[in-house]
Amino acid sequence: MSDTNGLTTDPTDPRLGHGEDKERRPQNEVYLVLSEAERQSGFVRPYRDTYKHTKGEEACQTTTKMNRAISETYAKDPSFYGSTYCVCCGKHLSLKYFQWVEKDGSLGPTVGT
Numbered sequence: 001m002s003d004t005n006g007l008t009t010d011p012t013d014p015r016l017g018h019g020e021d022k023e024r025r026p027q028n029e030v031y032l033v034l035s036e037a038e039r040q041s042g043f044v045r046p047y048r049d050t051y052k053h054t055k056g057e058e059a060c061q062t063t064t065k066m067n068r069a070i071s072e073t074y075a076k077d078p079s080f081y082g083s084t085y086c087v088c089c090g091k092h093l094s095l096k097y098f099q100w101v102e103k104d105g106s107l108g109p110t111v112g113t
């Protein structure tokens, strides 16, 4: 995902995807994020931009890196998203299958908690 394209702050944007995928598919054309002002008003979690698919039957142990605006949205509102994309599986899957990768490379908490 590019750092400059593919983001919207409009939850009614028709290009947004919803929920989890059963079949492989590309990443969504756009992803919803909180506005810059909302994101800069204070994080409730550390800024993290990389997660690893570590749990569930399909756990592939692959890391996926997100762009800054999405990462900041997670840090501002951990429950903002319900699912996320694994670049290896090619699917959006429930956050419960992913763990954050901390700056030192260790595994952190489950994404979305």
Ligand SMILES: [Zn+2]
Pocket (backbone or CB within 6 Å): 053, 058, 059, 060, 061, 062, 086, 087, 088, 089, 090
């Ligand atoms: Zn995966």
